[in-house]
Amino acid sequence: MKRSLLQLVLTMANLTRDDVLKLAQLARLDLSDAEIEEYIKELSDILHYVEKLDQMDVTGLKPTNQVSDLTNVTRFDEVKSYGYEPLDLLKNVPEVEDNQIKVKRMIG
Amino acid sequence: MRSVWLPIKDIASKVQAGELKAADLVEQSLKLIEEKSEYKAIVATTETEARKRAKQIDEAIARGDDAGRLAGVPFIAKDNFLVFGADTTAASNILKGFSAPYQATAINRLEAEGAICVAKANLDAFAHGTSTENSDFFTTLNPQDKTRVPGGSSGGSAASVVLELAPFALGTDTGGSIRQPASFSGCIGYKPSYGLVSRSGVVAMASSTDVIGPLASTVDDAALVLDVMAGPDELDSTTIARQDDYTELNQSLKGKKIGVIKEYMGEGLSLEVKHVIESSIDKLKQAGAEISEVSIPSTDMALAVYYILCPAEVSSNLARYDGQRYAYTAKDAKNLDQSYLLSRGQGFGKEAKRRIMIGTYVLSSGYYDAYYRKAQTVRTKLINEFEAALKDVDFLIGPVAPTTAFKIGANVDNPLQMYLCDIMTVTSNMVGNPSISIPAGKAEGGLPVGLQIMAARRQDKELLAVAKASEEAFA
Numbered sequence: 001m002k003r004s005l006l007q008l009v010l011t012m013a014n015l016t017r018d019d020v021l022k023l024a025q026l027a028r029l030d031l032s033d034a035e036i037e038e039y040i041k042e043l044s045d046i047l048h049y050v051e052k053l054d055q056m057d058v059t060g061l062k063p064t065n066q067v068s069d070l071t072n073v074t075r076f077d078e079v080k081s082y083g084y085e086p087l088d089l090l091k092n093v094p095e096v097e098d099n100q101i102k103v104k105r106m107i108g
Numbered sequence: 109m110r111s112v113w114l115p116i117k118d119i120a121s122k123v124q125a126g127e128l129k130a131a132d133l134v135e136q137s138l139k140l141i142e143e144k145s146e147y148k149a150i151v152a153t154t155e156t157e158a159r160k161r162a163k164q165i166d167e168a169i170a171r172g173d174d175a176g177r178l179a180g181v182p183f184i185a186k187d188n189f190l191v192f193g194a195d196t197t198a199a200s201n202i203l204k205g206f207s208a209p210y211q212a213t214a215i216n217r218l219e220a221e222g223a224i225c226v227a228k229a230n231l232d233a234f235a236h237g238t239s240t241e242n243s244d245f246f247t248t249l250n251p252q253d254k255t256r257v258p259g260g261s262s263g264g265s266a267a268s269v270v271l272e273l274a275p276f277a278l279g280t281d282t283g284g285s286i287r288q289p290a291s292f293s294g295c296i297g298y299k300p301s302y303g304l305v306s307r308s309g310v311v312a313m314a315s316s317t318d319v320i321g322p323l324a325s326t327v328d329d330a331a332l333v334l335d336v337m338a339g340p341d342e343l344d345s346t347t348i349a350r351q352d353d354y355t356e357l358n359q360s361l362k363g364k365k366i367g368v369i370k371e372y373m374g375e376g377l378s379l380e381v382k383h384v385i386e387s388s389i390d391k392l393k394q395a396g397a398e399i400s401e402v403s404i405p406s407t408d409m410a411l412a413v414y415y416i417l418c419p420a421e422v423s424s425n426l427a428r429y430d431g432q433r434y435a436y437t438a439k440d441a442k443n444l445d446q447s448y449l450l451s452r453g454q455g456f457g458k459e460a461k462r463r464i465m466i467g468t469y470v471l472s473s474g475y476y477d478a479y480y481r482k483a484q485t486v487r488t489k490l491i492n493e494f495e496a497a498l499k500d501v502d503f504l505i506g507p508v509a510p511t512t513a514f515k516i517g518a519n520v521d522n523p524l525q526m527y528l529c530d531i532m533t534v535t536s537n538m539v540g541n542p543s544i545s546i547p548a549g550k551a552e553g554g555l556p557v558g559l560q561i562m563a564a565r566r567q568d569k570e571l572l573a574v575a576k577a578s579e580e581a582f583a
Binding site: 020023024026027028029030031035039042043045046047049050051052053054056058061062063064065066067068069070073075082084088089091092093094101103104105106 | 206207209210302303316342345346348406408409411412413415416423430431432433434435437441443444445447448449450452453454456458461462464465466467468469470472479481482483484485486487488489491492523524527538539540565
């Protein structure tokens with residue numbers, strides 16, 4: 001019997017060490033070896049559990065993105081003051097220079 | 109049940125009348141927090157700010173001003189609300205030392221009516237969990253049994269209310285995080301309709317299901333707090349219109365059509381919880397409710413939907429913790445990419461990383477349709493089934509959780525088992541309807557069991573009214 005594309009994708013849910021490393025890189029998480037070993041099993045277990053959705057027939061149904069029943073909530077594009085000084089809002093920033101956030105060099 | 113605090117409405121009117129002083133109420137609350145510190149419900153107090161505000165309120169009343177509907181009433185906020193006077197950490201190491209630059213709208217609205225935040229309550233870090241054991245700081249103890257968890261993620265808030273550290277507390281509910289700890293610890297936990305309370309200034313978890321709500325000793329108290337917080341906010345574009353008054357709750361159970369969700373009463377439900385729920389249903393019947401059985405056939409899919417959508421949204425919301433703008437920054441990074449990797453790798457706890465990884469997986473190219481889109485589509489099916497069930501009855505009921513509070517440590521090695529605690533609460537988050545946990549009785553060993561009551565979307569007032577009538581039927 002021909003298997004659906006969905007099933008083919010889902011059978012890949014047994015994650016390998018390389019999969020976990022790739023995910024960690026995509027998510028920008030530096031993981032220890034112990035964490036990687038743990039996640040190989042735990043993430044595979046969780047993915048196996050959610051695979052049960054594969055049994056559901058959802059023909060004719062549309063996905064739900066949100067449940068507020070609101071559409072296109074707009075406001076005037078104007079600057080409003082909430083009474084905060086720029087330095088109040090920057091007080092948690094690791095490095096500030098001239099009211100700007102200083103980060104490491106990005107290019108070159 | 110309540111022995112320290114009067115009903116919130118009475119506290120406020122006595123403060124306004126000069127019979128009670130806000131300053132004394134704050135001291136009483138701070139003293140109780142100190143005396144009951146062994147339960148580890150509290151992450152930090154906001155005592156300096158609280159004393160200052162109490163003094164202002166007492167002075168305003170002495171001048172003859174109206175200090176508001178919550179005049180002088182102390183409360184405790186879950187530590188994922190931005191509040192002045194203490195760090196906002198979400199019980200995570202990565203946010204340690206973060207000082208709120210502005211306050212949550214919910215806090216501002218409560219303060220505008222005279223309420224005073226005295227402390228921040230413990231939670232599972234970033235609200236990821238059902239026991240507070242994922243807190244990066246410590247585990248809160250169940251107020252009924254110190255060897256057990258209080259539930260989560262709003263476990264510190266629930267324990268605070270049951271220990272009467274303050275008359276009410278605030279929580280957040282993304283998959284059951286207000287209702288489940290209310291059931292495990294023994295108080296009222298109210299999850300409003302999606303969008304009814306502004307989330308501006310609250311640490312985001314899964315934005316398509318996150319809501320804010322009160323934990324309190326009575327339905328009346330919860331309703332009053334909701335009434336103060338509810339309604340549109342220009343700082344949160346997902347807020348919806350409110351109903352006129354959530355505090356007028358005079359209604360009887362007579363003729364109310366209530367459907368018991370049959371899938372919640374079957375396999376997986378512990379016998380002791382089942383007995384308490386069945387006997388509470390009998391009491392509703394005796395009070396005149398018309399009880400029938402209803403079905404939400406896809407119930408067993410709800411958790412799978414949740415554990416795709418929630419980590420996906422978590423991974424997106426937690427992307428902002430990049431070590432550059434606020435929160436923990438790794439000091440030894442050589443370049444920007446390494447700064448991201450190390451700041452996040454060292455800063456986030458185990459469960460946050462686990463969810464970020466799952467979320468990254470289900471959203472990645474090639475898997476998106478199979479997981480994320482499929483989950484969103486099954487979400488539609490659940491919503492349809494829920495709405496169909498509410499065509500025949502006015503309210504739905506069932507247990508909040510399959511068990512009573514479990515032992516500390518019992519599930520820590522098995523994240524999937526921990527996730528199963530949410531199995532009866534997540535559907536309301538998927539649908540966006542209001543849902544409440546009210547104490548229904550005690551199981552063997554004295555552990556509390558909550559009854560969950562649900563109404564259609566935006567019928568918060570109707571739900572609170574039937575919850576109050578049920579509370580009276582159980583008294």
